[in-house]
Amino acid sequence: MSQARTPPAHRRRTPEGGGAAIIEWFVQPHDYEWMTEFQNSHPSGKIIRVIVALSLINISGMSAMSLFAEGGPAGPFGTTLTLLLCASNLAIAALWLLRPFPGRLGVIAFTVYADIGVAAALAVLDLRNALLGCVVFAVIGAFATFFVSPRWVVAHLIFAASVVSTFAFLLYLRGDMDTITLLVQTDVVLIGIMSVPVTSHIFLTTLSADARSSALDPLTGLLNRRGLDAAISELWPQGRLEGQCAAVIVVDIDKFKAVNDLHGHDEGDKVIRRVADRLSGHLSRYGVLGRTGGEEYLAVVITSRLHIDALIHGIRRALHDSNDAVPVTVSVGAAILYAESPLWTTDSDTVSTATRAADSTMYQAKAAGGNRVVTTLI
Structure with a gap:
């Protein structure tokens, strides 16, 4: 189950201005885990994997055709290298089609492989064809724009620009192309591979951060009510589809005033964050968790019938530590739906019904003195 992660407690501050914005973009962390979870849970992830695989297949086809083209790979080394790259591209394309969207190491390794592979494939071509073929780095740049950190985007651009400049310099030394034409072609290639990635990455990073922050509680990094609504709508049907139990759990810190x-x-505030961290550690692998009020949290979990009671009743032990600077206890209310619950098959708003029931049981726990768990079956 996915769970919103807590953002860094301190954000690096830089002076205002365009240069400062570039520096802030460059040094910020990149949330590979969130990206991977999103791509593997969203339909767009499958589409992207297919597009990457088709691009690799297309590049393999063009490389194979270049063996028969004027100015293509020459000699045993060039032919062997081209065939090896074609084979490896097809193998990696199969992985993109058959495997889930990769995590941090996977997307970084693919970006590095693509850069080195393209440079190697171009190096065995005639220099004129190699220079024009550098536009393929734009495809890699598009991938990097969406899926790797700012540092890797910059590393890709430096590598691509170095390859282009090397081919252009060798062409200049060869002397069979006039200097103006060479400069124009080199400039066009560089603009094509370098102009979009940085600006697009800055825009997408900012947009993504704003979108995620709008669904997060700024104090704890947990989901807020808006974020919970979206997350629950995706999670809730799993309880019925998988034949497991679902529970809505409301947790309130006792005597927080x-x-x-x-x-x-x-x-x-430290108490609220500490409770959020421990509650996340206890529940997040089973569902979604958010902060819905000053000292109130709401979780929706999906797990087995044998485990649900132990999970809920374990919350008090998970959150209380007598060695804390300010030890606290909590009141817990939970509404549990077994797989055979009639609410699964009604047209009523099951989540809202369960939330009201969980909230009611939490107040029963609080009215009974707190530091206890009250559950109900619905």
């Missing part, structure tokens, strides 16, 4: 009154709001 006294924490603020006695220890101050800064310490209160």
